[in-house]
Amino acid sequence: MQQRILEAFSNPGFYSHDVEKVRRAETHTAWVFLTGKRAYKIKKPVNFGFLDFSTLEKRKTFCEREVELNRELSDLYLGVEPITMDEKGNLKLGENGEVVEYAVVMKELPQETMMSYLLVEDKVGYVIIDKLARETARFHKKARRSDEITSQGSLDSVRFNWEENFAQTEDVRGVTISHEDFRFITGRIERFLTENEPAFRKREKDGYIKYCHGDLHSGNIFVHEGKIHIFDRIEFNLRFACSDTAADLAFLTMDLDFHGKRNLSDFLLDRYLDETGDYELLRFHDFFRCYRAYVRGKVIGFQLGQNPVNPAEIKNRASAYFDLAKLYASTLFAKPQLIVFYGLPGTGKSLMASRTRNWTNAIHIRSDIVRRLLASASLDEHHYASFGKDLYSPEMSNRVYEALKDKARTYLAQNQSLIIDATYSKQKERAELKEAGEKLEAEVHFIRCEASDEQVRTWIEQRKESDKQSDATWEIYLAMKERFEPEGKLPHHVLRTGRDPAEMDTDVRRFLSRE
Numbered sequence: 001m002q003q004r005i006l007e008a009f010s011n012p013g014f015y016s017h018d019v020e021k022v023r024r025a026e027t028h029t030a031w032v033f034l035t036g037k038r039a040y041k042i043k044k045p046v047n048f049g050f051l052d053f054s055t056l057e058k059r060k061t062f063c064e065r066e067v068e069l070n071r072e073l074s075d076l077y078l079g080v081e082p083i084t085m086d087e088k089g090n091l092k093l094g095e096n097g098e099v100v101e102y103a104v105v106m107k108e109l110p111q112e113t114m115m116s117y118l119l120v121e122d123k124v125g126y127v128i129i130d131k132l133a134r135e136t137a138r139f140h141k142k143a144r145r146s147d148e149i150t151s152q153g154s155l156d157s158v159r160f161n162w163e164e165n166f167a168q169t170e171d172v173r174g175v176t177i178s179h180e181d182f183r184f185i186t187g188r189i190e191r192f193l194t195e196n197e198p199a200f201r202k203r204e205k206d207g208y209i210k211y212c213h214g215d216l217h218s219g220n221i222f223v224h225e226g227k228i229h230i231f232d233r234i235e236f237n238l239r240f241a242c243s244d245t246a247a248d249l250a251f252l253t254m255d256l257d258f259h260g261k262r263n264l265s266d267f268l269l270d271r272y273l274d275e276t277g278d279y280e281l282l283r284f285h286d287f288f289r290c291y292r293a294y295v296r297g298k299v300i301g302f303q304l305g306q307n308p309v310n311p312a313e314i315k316n317r318a319s320a321y322f323d324l325a326k327l328y329a330s331t332l333f334a335k336p337q338l339i340v341f342y343g344l345p346g347t348g349k350s351l352m353a354s355r356t357r358n359w360t361n362a363i364h365i366r367s368d369i370v371r372r373l374l375a376s377a378s379l380d381e382h383h384y385a386s387f388g389k390d391l392y393s394p395e396m397s398n399r400v401y402e403a404l405k406d407k408a409r410t411y412l413a414q415n416q417s418l419i420i421d422a423t424y425s426k427q428k429e430r431a432e433l434k435e436a437g438e439k440l441e442a443e444v445h446f447i448r449c450e451a452s453d454e455q456v457r458t459w460i461e462q463r464k465e466s467d468k469q470s471d472a473t474w475e476i477y478l479a480m481k482e483r484f485e486p487e488g489k490l491p492h493h494v495l496r497t498g499r500d501p502a503e504m505d506t507d508v509r510r511f512l513s514r515e
Contacts (some may be wrong), residue, residue, distance in 0.1 A: 001003060028044075036108060040104070063104050155197060191333070216249075245278070253265040297325060301315075331417065338437035342448055346463070347497055349422075350421050364417065367421060412442045420437045447495050450497065
């Protein structure tokens with residue numbers, strides 16, 4: 001019967017609406033048939049322990065639950081259709097007869113608008129991420145809570161999930177994850193769980209354990225005609241879906257990190273915090289990002305035991321996730337740092353802040369983005385203005401630097417290291433930021449970027465196309481150069497940019513390692 005159903009759904013004439021071509025996709029739990037207008041998802045009759053679709057009644061129940069849950073996030077879900085067989089043995093969709101299967105019916109969107117594809121094509125910018133952050137925050141605010149949900153997502157469940165992860169990756173030590181990294185991550189996680197038990201319990205008491213999405217990554221998001229569509233929310237296991245909202249968000253930011261979009265990952269986090277005010281989440285962000293990366297490494301590594309076509313590619317991909325998990329684990333107990341890349345426009349501040357973020361795992365906050373948010377200006381296009389005018393008026397600049405100082409206090413208070421990338425042309429602004437960091441016992445590092453006028457002019461010209469968030473012109477650079485105040489007694493380092501990136505990275509590492 002199963003084969004007959006698959007053959008029927010593969011036939012364009014089977015459907016009640018016009019279909020020219022049917023495309024079939026498959027996961028380990030379902031078949032999906034794409035018809036151009038609608039998508040039909042049939043659950044496989046499988047039982048993996050954590051997921052049980054083994055009977056028709058169970059598949060019906062989980063189809064209905066999938067539609068119910070996902071309608072809270074998306075208008076893509078149309079309903080559940082029975083697949084029936086008439087007296088002559090003909091299969092029909094949604095007609096009277098003996099029910100032999102059920103299908104979840106969804107609106108079909110172009111596959112090329114899936115966010116995972118858009119990321120590869122470099123078609124995801126700050127505007128999309130801003131919408132995604134607000135949509136995720138809205139969903140988390142309204143997500144369901146109950147005693148059962150809290151129990152399923154409690155610290156006890158978190159511990160169990162980690163223990164399961166470690167047990168299920170014992171066989172791949174030395175293959176996709178080194179013995180040393182396995183021991184390192186295990187030790188860090190066990191220590192974090194022990195030392196932060198009161199903080200975990202407080203999150204439970206404060207109501208942050210909710211029925212979340214459970215599988216929130218770019219492969220389950222469409223960006224179509226400017227609208228965000230989040231889909232495929234987990235319906236089959238409460239333990240996977242019920243969690244701290246911090247864990248749900250962490251999947252998204254980890255996924256962006258993995259795709260090499262760490263600027264967007266940091267922006268998503270910052271905007272989500274602006275929308276929710278849940279700043280305590282920062283203490284758990286790397287812990288849950290480590291969990292999400294470790295699970296992805298584990299699951300991908302499972303494919304090595306299934307006779308894959310390209311085992312080297314699978315091994316490398318799994319290892320990349322484990323490397324990311326190690327990076328997150330490495331900062332769980334580090335003293336927070338405030339790293340400030342400052343200097344004149346066009347001297348490479350954003351470049352070096354981004355590169356430093358890659359290996360320190362500190363969150364990168366860029367003044368150009370903060371300025372646009374404060375002014376309610378477009379995030380993905382230039383806003384050129386004369387020196388000291390419009391977005392760059394003294395009043396707006398004061399707001400920007402006050403906002404940066406507030407963010408520094410907020411992040412550092414939650415033990416989260418921060419990289420700030422801004423001009424900081426005035427002694428007063430630098431001194432106030434330094435004081436804010438030191439009051440929170442953070443390591444404070446000011447690094448001034450410098451480059452020749454010739455190099456700066458070239459970079460400013462190049463950024464007209466490559467960096468839509470930077471509005472400095474050559475004329476503004478010259479005007480600011482005349483007004484840039486010396487450091488005075490401020491401890492700082494000078495980084496000469498425009499050299500080999502590896503050399504500059506080495507210099508930054510040396511600056512940050514000094515007492």
